Amino acid sequence: MEDVDMTGVGSEGTQKVQKGQTAPQNQKGDNVEKNEKVIDSDSDDDDPIVCSYDIYIKPRATADRQFVVMQFPNRDSSQPYNEKSESAPLAIRMKPKAGMFEMDVPVDPWHNYDRLKGVVMGDALNKSENLKGAGSHGLASGFSIGAQPASRGRQRTAANEELDPQPLIGNFENSVRNRKVLAKQTLGGQSVPKNGIRPQYMVGVFQGEQLHLTPVDHFVQMRPQFHHIDALAEAAARALPRAVVARPQEARAVHLTAKSSIDGEEENDETMADRIAAVQAEPWNSFRVVDENSDEAWASFYDTMFVGADTGLKSNEELRANIPKLKSVWSNAEYLEAIAPKRQTVKAKDKKLKGKEVAEEDDFDLSNLDDTDSE
Known part of the structure; x- marks a missing residue:
């Protein structure tokens, strides 16, 4: 995809690092500088500021790219999915509206x-993939509930052919080469949609005395999907006699309603059947896989993760002069007034707990507080 210029937003910030710690560093990159400062042992401050950083925030990675963070709870961090560990992903696909992700690993x-x-x-x-075409299994396919893509007669005939495994086992190397053997595992997950209630996650990168933050578009946990088990179940169903498969069933009226149980969210009267149909109808979007240790990946990292990289701005002086600063719309007094409990509410609560009238409350005007610079 072609990168589009993106103006960054910066703000001066301070991060505390306790004694005995060193400033965070990037793991790779020649132009990433170390930032270590000597602590004055004679200082009387029991919690001194050891290092300070200018904080820069990007609205998003680029206008035509999405930032996806994938977690693998069932995979040890010492065995990443990359070429070095001989487990580079074979394919990655996504259903944007449903938030479904799948990744094939060898x-x-x-x-x-x-x-x-x-x-x-x-x-x-x-055989199952030939029948489904671009379909899938499990949650991403609606658990094969409802109407499925129609297959041609030749495909149905090939899918119903009985397998003789001995020739394939006898020439196992050729079977692996022709993809006649299960030699991949599918990982899948669903991202949590963003809204005004859930927190906005960001990924931070340190460079010298700078901290660059980039918002995350999708946060998804990838777990093993048992598509091969679903395919075996489908094969067993196809092998049943037609009379057994087509036997009439008792008609029942079922109405499934999916309602949210998360506090603050509106109730959703959309039926489960509607959701399943929407997931099944949405096609997969496939993506090209680039190994994390390749030169192309690192070039994209530096172009995407740092504010001002697209315009050649690197030093703090250049960024401060050209990047707009974040400004607070509240003063200190207004902020305290907004987060503090209402005085009448506190008075009523004290009356209920103590069972007597509360003494007359001293006048306290928050506007008299010193209003320091809120920018």
Whole structure:
């Protein structure tokens, strides 16, 4: 995608670092400077400011890109999905409206691998994908509830053919090369939509005496999806006699309603069937995978994560002179007035607890507070 110029927003800020700690650093990059300052041991302050940073905030990564943070709760951090660990992702896809993400990662078919089960599951998954076309399994496909994409006669015939696993096992190397064996695992998850209630997560990057923050568009936890099990269940259903599959069922009227249980959210009368139909109808958007340690990935990192990178601004002096500053719309007194409990409410509560009248309240005008610079 082509990058679009994005104006950053900066503000001077201070971050405290306790004694015995060093300033955070980037793990890679020649132009990332270290920022360590000597602490005065004779200082009388028991909590001195050791380091200070100018804080810069980007409205978003770029106008035509989204920032997605993926977590892998079932994967140890010492085994990342990259080329160095021989587990680079094979494909990544997304359903933007539903917030669904899927990622295919390789499985080693040569070590600690049951070849018979791998052939059977791989065959079932291939047949299921041929029938569904661009469909999927599990939550992203609505658990195969409702109408499914119609398949052609030739596809149905191929899907109903009985598998003979012995030839595939006998020439296992060729079977792996032709993708006749289950040699991938699918990870999936759903992002939490942003609104005015949930917090806005940001990713911070240190560079010298600067801290650059970039908002996160999607935050998703990726867990193993058992699509191969769903494919086996579909294969077993197709193998049943037609009379058994098509036997009439008792008609029942069912109305499923999905309501939010999160405080502050409006109730949603949208039925579960509507949600499933919307998820099934939305197509997948596929993305190109770039390894995290490649030169292209690091070039994108420096172009995307730092305010002023698109205009060549690097030093604090250049950024301060050209980047607009954040300004508070409240004074200190107005802020205290907004967050403090109402005095009449406090008085009524004290009356209820003590069972007697509260003494006359001293006059206290918040506007008399010293109004320091709020910018």
